[in-house]
Amino acid sequence: MLYSIYITSRSGSLLYQKDFKTVNSPITKQRSNDYLVIASTLHGVHAIASKLTPPDAVHNYQKAKTLANSNRTGLREISTSRFKIFMNQTVTGIKIIVFASPDMDEARFAAIYDKIYEHYCNYVLKNPFYQLDMPIRCQLFDTHLNSVVAGCNV
Amino acid sequence: MSKIASGYDPAVGPRTTGTTTVIRPRSSIYDRNLHRARHDISVSSLSFLFMEMVSMNLNQAKSLIELERKLNNLGYSIGTKVLELASLRENFNNNLTSSGKSNVSKREIKVLDILHFITSVIWPSLFEKPADNLEKSSESNCQYMIIDNAPVLMKYISVPKEYEGLNCEAFVAGIVEGILDSTFFKCEVSAHTVPVEGHLGRTVYLINFDEELIARETQ
Amino acid sequence: MSKQIKQLGDDVWKTKVEKVNSELFTLTYGSIVAQLCRDFNNNYEEVNAQTYKMGYNIGVRLIDEFLQKTQLSRCSSFRDTAEIVSKVGFKMFLNIVPNITNWTSDMTTFSLILTENPLADFVELPDDGKAVKELWYSNILCGVLRGALEMVQLDCEVGFISDVLRGDETTELRVRLVQVLKDEIPAGEE
Helix, strand or coil: CEEEEEEECCCCCEEEEEECCCCCCCCCCCCHHHHHHHHHHHHHHHHHHHHHCCHHHHHHHHHHCCCCCCCCCCCCEEECCCCEEEEEECCCCCEEEEEECCCCCHHHHHHHHHHHHHHHHHHHCCCCCCCCCCCCCCHHHHHHHHHHHHHHCC | CCCCCCCCCCCCCCCCCCCCCCCCCCCCHHHCCCCCCCCEEEHHHHHHHHHHHHHHHHHHCCCHHHHHHHHHHHHHHHHHHHHHHHHHHHHHHHHHHCCCCCCCCCCCCCHHHHHHHHHHHHHHHHHCCCCCEEEECCCCCCEEEEEECCCHHHCCCCCCHHHCCCCCCHHHHHHHHHHHHHCCCCEEEEEEECCECCECCCEEEEEEECHHHHHHHHC | CHHHHHHHHHHHHHHHCCEEECHHHHHHHHHHHHHHHHHCCCCHHHHHHHHHHHHHHHHHHHHHHHHHHHCCCCCCCHHHHHHHHHHHHHHHHHCCCCEEECCCCCCCEEEEECCCCHHHCCCCCCCCCCHHHHCCCCCHHHHHHHHHHHHCCEEEEEEEEECHHHCCCCCEEEEEEEEECHHHCCCCCC
16 A cells, blocks of 8 residues: 655755555644655655665675665665655655555565656656746646556555 | 969879869758658657747746747747648658559648648648547637647646646647648637546647638638 | 667667657757747857757756666766767667767767757758858757756766758767766765
């Protein structure tokens, strides 16, 4: 089950956030300011994880990873008893963060991530009314993310 | 200075004086075949170009009406070229398949014929699909409508609330207007989004012909 | 390496790209350039700057689609960058593969020779004697490259040095790596 999607910019500001109306979602509604804090915190922790990774570990890590050639050393997953947080970063530094049920694994997240990234490329970046690094408000993008979530939550 | 004697030397034959600059002929498009193999590109390239074209004009225009007019103008100049290309090719193909036909270029002179040509020949040449419908207005004799359920150029574009009423397809309306004007069907064309179930981007290109023109036709 | 890159470009083009014939693209660009020539009173320097800027705005966005479709990561050398730009980038967006040539000995500058150019089909430059000397008709391409490379922290200078539209024998585009913007590489992507 997929609960929420966040997208952050290269500098860690929140471009997109949506909690989906998933049955039994453990995610509670936050004040809008708190979403910004969550986003920038995750952005920070991701960077710290990258900094902490010993250089000689990078090689093995690379071998093991299932995601596209990106996010080599940053944070990738956080687990709680009720939900998991997955994140991946594009080579250009955009982060796509997904809150999901504990049964979600990295391989399935990889597929979801790729779909979200593709929709971002199409329905956000090809829209003349969207300005880079600004919050995303594109109706077609919403529609397509909804269908990604629906496909995942059947 | 070289010591080449001037005048013709039969032992050597003709030669240049050595100082003439070589004039490189500029290759001209007129030397090239119009009927060459088609070249495919990614739809994305077209989408990005259209994105930036709208975005640039959006920044320059003072009002949405001005923006639509600019897009319309950009399309218009394309329309005047497109018709000639398409009809040349069409006739060329006809002549290839039915050698009995004459080589005389055919030109549509009836409103319905030219509109049909636009929806069934021009549309595929630009968008890889025919237009979905061609309708005559029930309200006015002078109005016709070309309908596209999912315009290619709008595929990825959501128009935000603050630009409500703006239709970027004014560009394609301009193309249609350019085509019709260049064949002496004087008209104005505007684009309107008229969504139906399953086709949220459905666009109607409303063509308003000059009254005199319609009168001429019904004579 | 070069062979694998070519294979990747061909695969992406075949399996991941929705295609359209180039006609509307060519005509649209022509219409834009004509409009700019009018707006700037045939001041071609201005027109060049404007098409470059348009290209830049496209490049900084198009790079994400490039990365998403190719699943490529950062290049290990500028030589690879050149190969990928030509055999994957140009291939997947314009379905052409420019030749890479004229490397400088320090391997920071190369040329792309465009034997085909979908932007310039059916194009003749204005016959005012000035355009053939001043207008770089396809300058938008330079902007696209500049913008796209900048997003992966390659600070490059890109410009045309010849164009068959001007009567030159080839259409040649020069790319020079100024610096790698190391500090701007996002954490986790190094």
